[in-house]
Amino acid sequence: RLLARGPGVAGWGVVWLGAGVGGRAPRAGPPPLLRFVRPTERLQRVLVWEGSLIDPLGGILGALVFHGVLASGQYGFAEQAAMFCGSAAVGLAGGAAGTALLWLLLRHLTLDEVLATTVQLAAVVSVAAACDAYRDDTGLIAAVVMGIALANLPGLDMPARRSFFETLVSLIIGLLFISISATVTPQSLRHVALPALGLVAALVLLVRPLVALLSTARTDVPRRERWFIGWMAPRGIVAAATASTFSAALAAAGTGGAQKILPATFVVIVATVTVYGLTAVPAARRLGVRRSARSRPLLVGGDPWVIELGRALRSAGLDVLMWAGLDGQRRRITDAGLDLAPGELLAAATGSGAELEGITDVLLLTDEDDFNALAFMTLKETVEGPVHRLAPPTRGHGVVAPYAGSEALFGPGLNRPELAHRYAAGARIVLLPAGEGVPAGHDTLFLVRPDGRLAAATEAGPPAPGAGDTAVLLTPAAPV
Structure with a gap:
C-alpha cells in the first residue's frame, strides 16, 4: 500500500x-x-x-x-x-x-x-x-x-x-x-x-x-x-x-x-x-528586476578603523551596511553617514534562522574575539556569501575563537590588536588601482573587482589582482 x-x-x-x-x-x-x-x-x-x-x-x-x-x-x-x-x-x-x-x-x-x-x-x-x-x-x-x-x-x-x-x-x-x-x-x-x-x-x-x-x-x-x-x-x-x-x-x-x-x-x-x-x-x-551583482557587505563593529573601512568600501562603489551593539558606536556610524542596520538584525539572524536578505558578505570586526567566532559559526549557515572574522591576538586567545576553524581576515600578524594599534598610530585605509602594485609598507585588505564583487585578503594570502581592480590598503603607521 x-x-x-x-x-x-x-x-x-x-x-x-x-x-x-x-x-x-x-x-x-x-x-x-x-x-x-x-x-x-x-x-x-x-x-x-x-x-x-x-x-x-x-x-x-x-x-x-x-x-x-x-x-x-x-x-x-x-x-x-x-x-x-x-x-x-x-x-x-x-x-x-x-x-x-x-x-x-x-x-x-x-x-x-x-x-x-x-x-x-x-x-x-x-x-x-x-x-x-x-x-x-x-x-x-x-x-x-x-x-x-x-x-x-x-x-x-x-x-x-x-x-x-x-x-x-x-x-x-x-x-x-x-x-x-x-x-x-x-x-x-x-x-x-x-x-x-x-x-x-x-x-x-x-x-x-x-x-x-x-x-x-x-x-x-x-x-x-x-x-x-x-x-x-x-x-x-x-x-x-x-x-x-x-x-x-x-x-x-x-x-x-x-x-x-x-x-x-x-x-x-x-x-x-x-x-x-x-x-x-x-x-x-x-x-530590470535583478539585483545588482555588486557586493553588499555587512560590517559588524564600531571601532574607528572599522568605520573608516566602511567609508572606503562605500567610496569604492559598494552598498555598505554596518551594525554595532553599543550606542556610542552606533552614533559614530550614523555620524559618518553610513547605513546602520537595525539593532535586532543579528539577534533575528542567529536566533530564529532568518536570512540576512540582500547581504553578500559579512565581516566580523568587533573587539570581542569570542563574539566574532560565535557569530561566524552561526551566520555562515544563514548567509549565502562568505563570512569572515578578525584574527585574535594569538591562536590560543579566547574561549571559543581558537576552535572556530576559519581562515581569519588579512595577512599574518595583522590581527585585531595590531590593526587597532596601527590605526591609533596614524595608519589609514586608502584606495588605489590594483594595477599600480602595492606600495612598500602597505597591506592589502580587500580587492574590489570591476563588477563590484568584493574579494578579501585572508591568512592564506591576498587575492590575485586583475585588470580594473581597486585595492583597499592599510597604510603604514605614521613615524614617531
Missing part, C-alpha cells in the same frame, strides 16, 4: 516542512531558481512567501476536492456532505493530536538539533499515516495543520539545523520524483501529451498573468515586478505527490479519466519548470 500510494504519505512530510513557516520567514532561504535569477529583495520575498503558502493550501484544497469527488459518485447530497466534513474533521483532529504530541516532545525533552529534526519528521509521517489508515487521504490535512500550528505556537522554538534540514528535504524530494516518474510510461503519455501541453500554454500565458494582475491590483508593487510575478510559477513536488495519490484512489473508485491525472501532471511539471527555468533570467534582465 505504501509503495502504491506512498508518495503521498512522504509528500505530506515535504508539504509539512514547507508549511511550517506559518507566520515566520522561511528558514531555508529562496529556492535554487530564485537564487540563480537573483530578483530584487521585495520581489524575491513575495515569490518565496507565495511558494511557502501555496503548496500547503493547494494540497488541502486538492484533498477536499478529492473527497468531494469520491462522495459525489456514490451517495446522496446529505451523505456526501457528511463524508466530506468527516474527512476534514479526521485530518484536523489528527493535526491537533500531532501538534500536541510534538509540542510536548520539543518543550519537555532535551533534544539536540539533529534529533529534534528527526523527531519532527517521524511524528508528521506517523500522524499522516495513521489518519490515512483510518480514512483515506486525510493525512495531508493533518500534516499541514501540524506545520502551521507548530510554527505559530508562542514560546516554542522549532530546532532545525539548516544543512541537515536541506539535505533531508532534497533527499526526500529526489526520491519522490524518481518514484513518481517511474510510474509514467510513454504509453500513458500517448493521448495526454498534447492536451497537457495546451493546459501548460493556458497556465503560463493566461492563468498566471491574470492571477498576478488581480493579486497585485491596488498595491505599491511596481509594474515591472508585477510582470515578473506573472512569469514565475513552476509546478513541483506537491503537485506530483497529490496527483500520484489521488489518481490511484480515483481510478480504484471507477472515476472516469482518473488514470490520466498523473501523466498530465507530470507533463505540466516538466514543461513549466523548463519554460520558467530557461526564460526567468532573460525575463528578469529585460524587466
Whole structure:
C-alpha cells in the first residue's frame, strides 16, 4: 500500500516542512531558481512567501476536492456532505493530536538539533499515516495543520539545523520524483501529451498573468515586478505527490479519466519548470528586476578603523551596511553617514534562522574575539556569501575563537590588536588601482573587482589582482 500510494504519505512530510513557516520567514532561504535569477529583495520575498503558502493550501484544497469527488459518485447530497466534513474533521483532529504530541516532545525533552529534526519528521509521517489508515487521504490535512500550528505556537522554538534540514528535504524530494516518474510510461503519455501541453500554454500565458494582475491590483508593487510575478510559477513536488495519490484512489473508485491525472501532471511539471527555468533570467534582465551583482557587505563593529573601512568600501562603489551593539558606536556610524542596520538584525539572524536578505558578505570586526567566532559559526549557515572574522591576538586567545576553524581576515600578524594599534598610530585605509602594485609598507585588505564583487585578503594570502581592480590598503603607521 505504501509503495502504491506512498508518495503521498512522504509528500505530506515535504508539504509539512514547507508549511511550517506559518507566520515566520522561511528558514531555508529562496529556492535554487530564485537564487540563480537573483530578483530584487521585495520581489524575491513575495515569490518565496507565495511558494511557502501555496503548496500547503493547494494540497488541502486538492484533498477536499478529492473527497468531494469520491462522495459525489456514490451517495446522496446529505451523505456526501457528511463524508466530506468527516474527512476534514479526521485530518484536523489528527493535526491537533500531532501538534500536541510534538509540542510536548520539543518543550519537555532535551533534544539536540539533529534529533529534534528527526523527531519532527517521524511524528508528521506517523500522524499522516495513521489518519490515512483510518480514512483515506486525510493525512495531508493533518500534516499541514501540524506545520502551521507548530510554527505559530508562542514560546516554542522549532530546532532545525539548516544543512541537515536541506539535505533531508532534497533527499526526500529526489526520491519522490524518481518514484513518481517511474510510474509514467510513454504509453500513458500517448493521448495526454498534447492536451497537457495546451493546459501548460493556458497556465503560463493566461492563468498566471491574470492571477498576478488581480493579486497585485491596488498595491505599491511596481509594474515591472508585477510582470515578473506573472512569469514565475513552476509546478513541483506537491503537485506530483497529490496527483500520484489521488489518481490511484480515483481510478480504484471507477472515476472516469482518473488514470490520466498523473501523466498530465507530470507533463505540466516538466514543461513549466523548463519554460520558467530557461526564460526567468532573460525575463528578469529585460524587466530590470535583478539585483545588482555588486557586493553588499555587512560590517559588524564600531571601532574607528572599522568605520573608516566602511567609508572606503562605500567610496569604492559598494552598498555598505554596518551594525554595532553599543550606542556610542552606533552614533559614530550614523555620524559618518553610513547605513546602520537595525539593532535586532543579528539577534533575528542567529536566533530564529532568518536570512540576512540582500547581504553578500559579512565581516566580523568587533573587539570581542569570542563574539566574532560565535557569530561566524552561526551566520555562515544563514548567509549565502562568505563570512569572515578578525584574527585574535594569538591562536590560543579566547574561549571559543581558537576552535572556530576559519581562515581569519588579512595577512599574518595583522590581527585585531595590531590593526587597532596601527590605526591609533596614524595608519589609514586608502584606495588605489590594483594595477599600480602595492606600495612598500602597505597591506592589502580587500580587492574590489570591476563588477563590484568584493574579494578579501585572508591568512592564506591576498587575492590575485586583475585588470580594473581597486585595492583597499592599510597604510603604514605614521613615524614617531
